[in-house]
Amino acid sequence: MISCKGVYRALTIREKYMRLAYQRFPLTTSQYLRDIEGEPFKPEHSVQPVFTSPPKEGEDPFNTKCLPENLSWVARMKDGVIYVYKDAAEADQHKPIENMPAPHYETFIDDMNFLIALIAQGPTKTYSHRRLKFLMSKFNVHEMLNEMEEMKELKLNPHRDFYNCRKVDTHIHAAACMNQKHLLRFIKKSYRVDADRVVQNIKGKDVTMKELFANLNLHPYDLTVDSLDVHAGRQTFQRFDKFNAKYNPVGASELRDLYMKTENHIDGEYFARIIKEVASDLEDARYQYAEPRLSIYGCKPNEWAKLSGWFNKHRVFSPQLKWMIQVPRIYDIFRGRNFVPHFGKMLENIFMPIFQATIEPHANPELSIFLKHVTGFDSVDDESKHSGHMFCTKSPKPEEWDIVKNPSYSYYIYYMYANITMINQLRKARGMNTFQFRPHCGEAGAVTHLLASFMTADNISHGLNLKKSPVLQYLYFLAQIPIAMSPLSNNSLFLEYAKNPVLEFLKKGLIVSLSTDDPMQFHYTKEPLMEEYAIAAQVFKLSTCDMCEISRNSVLQSGLSDEEKTHFLGADYLKEGPEGNDIRKTNVAQIRMAYRYETLCYELNLIKEGLKTD
């Protein structure tokens, strides 16, 4: 069958790009692909990302002594991708170090064009649509037959329930990780203590906090959640621009600078303190973790130095937090203001410092320490903005992209992926932790975004638009790509709560987790992640097993280290199917796990059989 052939090839494409970048691809799916090819399955061919284990008792996470030694290698960008060379001479001849292959540009475009054609192909669309419909009905039958049995398993499982199974907030922006009430309290407290502190310097003139607020014509004592005005409301629906403005407390960018930035006159002290308070709340809640995103813009080459300086200075570390770097897709703005000469420079600003710190850790101790705690990269911005550019073999290379127009989503994604691939190979070779690529994808805009991420991302945030493409949705299922969903965020921005596909995806067997996105804008209670779960549970009538499965998914999706995952999910967590599940730790019924595994195998087998009938 033509559709099985296409689906098979699509999976091999993803497998190839995942392996190249030390990202994940399910063993089960790999096994079926080898079966189809008549090749032996070698589990050792599968790769895993490397994350830093939490510090041992008494160990200092900021200790620079154990950094690997410096090397004399050289990193240099060519056609938008950074390569590593033994020395400058080899760099001049472009002879990169062996065993660190870059993705092949033309092949990538070919693969992409193949997938673009595939998702539009009639028979494949019909096939995927029917398979997804079948998956839905099958789960409904499973539920009717086994719901009570699943519950029975959970009831017999001592000590563990939904409250004390681990869950990770897989998608949260650091600048909005506190809820509105928390921010309000913090602002009031800081004013009580620091009114006379110099917090700004405008044109050489020191400005105290008192003066800053006086200039804004307000007194923190009078501030309320209403006047703070950071919560998304009905006004933000379909208005990403208005939503972004909500990041400014009282509409004043000065307050955003003071409280929610790492770079300012007080070296981001308040922001660090707020984040540490959030971390401390998570530590109290004990079973909750979060993966906050900090921004790197690519505007200047010293952004990493400043960010890691902030991280080290304020010792912003918590075992509950795994850091991610978000890169906004706003080259057009920087280029318009002449901050960068071309897109290549922006990529260089984003990635070169990491290569340098990886090659010479002791020359970049603060950044090297920070990178140990970074687990991945996110790509962020309003996806509904259309760029007009079409990524193809004729697209200008990043160094040639000097117009003010923004390149397309796919172009951004490719170059982020390519550089993350290179840095991961280098870091893996040096025995360091690697990074995952986890872009915002499918929140809005074209379905091709989801296609680009299918090729490049370990996992994604949002994925709403999988609704619009049955082929991609089915591929995301077969490749078991985790999706961090934030229905409360969507409810304020793009999609009403009851229409959110999170339940549909869960039933079909897509790997969904729940995340808050921006507690400051969306949540009301002191426990935003619990609020997110509670609302989903109520509106979608989730069972305990559903909720624990989502929690388990969130741990698997996250950048928690192998050590932590072993502790939270069980020693065999890397195995797929019921044997990979330790119900004592996850509170997910084995019946459910068996159902998921058999269902995936059944679908993969169908493709295998379909290929034989050709």
Add this chain to the structure above:
Amino acid sequence: MISCKGVYRALTIREKYMRLAYQRFPLTTSQYLRDIEGEPFKPEHSVQPVFTSPPKEGEDPFNTKCLPENLSWVARMKDGVIYVYKDAAEADQHKPIENMPAPHYETFIDDMNFLIALIAQGPTKTYSHRRLKFLMSKFNVHEMLNEMEEMKELKLNPHRDFYNCRKVDTHIHAAACMNQKHLLRFIKKSYRVDADRVVQNIKGKDVTMKELFANLNLHPYDLTVDSLDVHAGRQTFQRFDKFNAKYNPVGASELRDLYMKTENHIDGEYFARIIKEVASDLEDARYQYAEPRLSIYGCKPNEWAKLSGWFNKHRVFSPQLKWMIQVPRIYDIFRGRNFVPHFGKMLENIFMPIFQATIEPHANPELSIFLKHVTGFDSVDDESKHSGHMFCTKSPKPEEWDIVKNPSYSYYIYYMYANITMINQLRKARGMNTFQFRPHCGEAGAVTHLLASFMTADNISHGLNLKKSPVLQYLYFLAQIPIAMSPLSNNSLFLEYAKNPVLEFLKKGLIVSLSTDDPMQFHYTKEPLMEEYAIAAQVFKLSTCDMCEISRNSVLQSGLSDEEKTHFLGADYLKEGPEGNDIRKTNVAQIRMAYRYETLCYELNLIKEGLKTD
């Protein structure tokens, strides 16, 4: 117009029964009724319930010294209603004390039959339907025009926001007032401390907690939220019976007895402690209050003595809690087991002790103290059970109702109302606090339930079925009858969340508040009332002004004292319209208040004008 005439008469009926029982009727509506009648409006004719103020600094709420002196009056039941007489001789001749009129039975039935006809009358249905549709559209227009202005008012209002405006959980059952996690923690803790304590006596044999749990084949150490199994799930939808079984932890009624009953071998100590922990959480949250319901069954005459003994012994008092008494409508079960000879005895068991304590406080000190803190009566049970009985002039009197069959909802409601009326007149005369009648009504079953409550109840819980009767819905609007709604509870039992009419009612101007009903069964977080508000805000996209209006409604609906209401809502809270609103305390925009007031006046005026055209 015939419909205006009917609506007018319906309102006068409610006004009459409210005044008789010291329950509330809006001044604005009264004023229009007098206008229609060409009578002068005398505000002094309006009545208010009396609630006990919170104890002053250093005052002991359990102090019996300040109780009024004993009188020698006599209380005796006649035809299901208790009357008060100067002495036994006058009682024998049925010459009750003057100025304490009972509702007139035949007139009540007449009034009821009039209303039954009215709500089925074509023209009145059309009229009400059109008015409600108009109210809906009018609010939508108001919202589009004034939403930003309302928000602006709130932003300019210092110190006050949604978080620190007072809100009351207007409908919560004491036995389920803790969340599931709280109950689990309490059970585990009690076992750690009290394993060897005797907690039961079965047939003369003492049973320790250890033995009790051993008999149940479980160890609290292994217990989880799952095995506790008190949370409502998909299984409880449309199954009130299954829902009721969820009151038994681990399905064991022994544990319900031990932890959630006031009467047991340990004198309800654990139950008292759990409630005090809930109260202490509310005290920490500062702006939240609750009105828990405790049960009186009417099975035995000493129930009140035992309940008030529990209340006094464990000093179950908190400024955050206002107590209510719930009476289950399960005469049929008691009669079936021969606990009571007839329905009249059940009523006597329920009400006679209150009359006695009110006449002779010093002879019933514990009950007298408890009654000071009781603010009203609730009538509870599954409304979807149909009784088959039709309340009419030919219905047997309670003393004659000796069959096993349950009387109808309306019959229960009438006799509860009649006795509450009598007790309120007596207590008012003695300078004591009065009681409100606040039944569960319209959660399921026939719309006539809502009709009975329209005649008798100060306010109701649920009211979902107002959806089914436009006439009653319009009357509830015109009479501004508060409705405590619990969409999360409905979601598990009777109506999916998104279909809940709470938003529709709010928009039309009905007086809705949000309440939790049973946090143990429905909620996930540590702050059930905030969870209830947060979910409503998210799913229905409520504005801050909406949420603060609901909060204000909840305070008005509640049994908080005049002193507390003045403190929480402003000195003029009894005035209607914008002048009754103190935005500094309520955070409700004056634009909203003006809109509500003008809208009500407009509708009342329409009736006035409609009557002229006849």
